[in-house]
Amino acid sequence: MNKEVEKEMEDELRPEYDFAQMASGVRGKYVERYHRTKTNLVLLDPDIAQAFPNDEAVNEALRLLIQVAQRQQSNTTL
Numbered sequence: 379m380n381k382e383v384e385k386e387m388e389d390e391l392r393p394e395y396d397f398a399q400m401a402s403g404v405r406g407k408y409v410e411r412y413h414r415t416k417t418n419l420v421l422l423d424p425d426i427a428q429a430f431p432n433d434e435a436v437n438e439a440l441r442l443l444i445q446v447a448q449r450q451q452s453n454t455t456l
Contacts (some may be wrong), residue, residue, distance in 0.1 A: 422436075
């Protein structure tokens with residue numbers, strides 16, 4: 379019975395997960411650094427990432443969007 383359970387577990391893993399190559403990896407290696415610097419990581423879809431060459435361009439666009447939203451909000455509350 380134990381061998382059947384082991385066989386089932388092996389079959390559920392995808393072939394691209396080669397744990398032999400991941401043996402030297404450390405889970406959460408950089409998590410403390412990200413928490414200390416309050417880094418906020420965001421994954422962009424490929425079409426969005428193509429429009430923004432770097433983080434500065436993303437920040438500039440988001441700041442502009444915030445300004446537009448604030449102006450729109452102030453216009454509707456009058």
